[in-house]
Amino acid sequence: MGSTIKITSNSSTKGSIRVAFATNDNENIDAHFGSAAQFNIYNISTDDCEISTIIKIEEKDVDKTVALLKGVDIVYFVNIGATAAAKIINSGIFPIKYKEVVSIDDEIKKLSVMLNDKPAPFIKKILEKKAA
Numbered sequence: 001m002g003s004t005i006k007i008t009s010n011s012s013t014k015g016s017i018r019v020a021f022a023t024n025d026n027e028n029i030d031a032h033f034g035s036a037a038q039f040n041i042y043n044i045s046t047d048d049c050e051i052s053t054i055i056k057i058e059e060k061d062v063d064k065t066v067a068l069l070k071g072v073d074i075v076y077f078v079n080i081g082a083t084a085a086a087k088i089i090n091s092g093i094f095p096i097k098y099k100e101v102v103s104i105d106d107e108i109k110k111l112s113v114m115l116n117d118k119p120a121p122f123i124k125k126i127l128e129k130k131a132a
Contacts, residue, residue, distance in 0.1 A: 016045035017126055018052070019111065020069055020093075021104045022077035030101040033080040033088070034062060041072060042108060046115045049108055066091050073126045076107060094122055 021029050022036035031037065041053040055068050062084045069075060074094045078101065088095045114120060119127065 015115070015127060016043050016048075017073045017111070017115070017123065017130075018042070018071060019044055019108075020055075020072045020075040021107070022075065023104065027105075028101045028103055029076045029078060029098055029107060031077060033065070033075070033077040033084050033095075034060060036065075036077065039065075039069065039075070040104065041069075044108060044111050044115065046112070049112060062087055066093075069093060073130075076102075094126065 018041060020039040020041045022031040022033055023029060023040055024031045024037045026038070026040065036057055038057060039055045040051060041055065043050050043052050057065060057068075062081075066084075066087045069088075070091070072093050074096060075088060076096045076098065078098050080088070080095060080097060085095055111123075114123060
């Protein structure tokens with residue numbers, strides 16, 4: 001299935017979002033959803049960011065990968081198939097696709113700024129759902 005490395009336990013900070021990054025090199029969003037070596041999951045809030053979990057994908061199975069990402073709000077990747085995209089969306093995870101490789105650190109900085117300044121509508125929706 002997959003192995004999970006839990007790094008921290010603080011996963012429910014008020015006003016925080018859980019974000020997964022599909023990565024093969026541990027530094028960049030550089031993987032196709034279905035063939036990523038791992039997903040690095042971060043808790044990002046207005047004043048803090050910490051990696052909480054690393055999920056190593058040992059078996060390339062979309063249903064199992066989606067199940068492993070349960071509790072994640074947003075997942076980033078460089079590509080995804082239509083079936084996998086539908087499964088991600090139906091599980092309540094917001095998918096974000098990049099056409100090129102992007103640094104995880106750069107994306108975390110953008111999300112932190114966005115949370116502090118003016119959250120995008122989809123992030124507002126995530127935060128409202130969590131506050132309810």
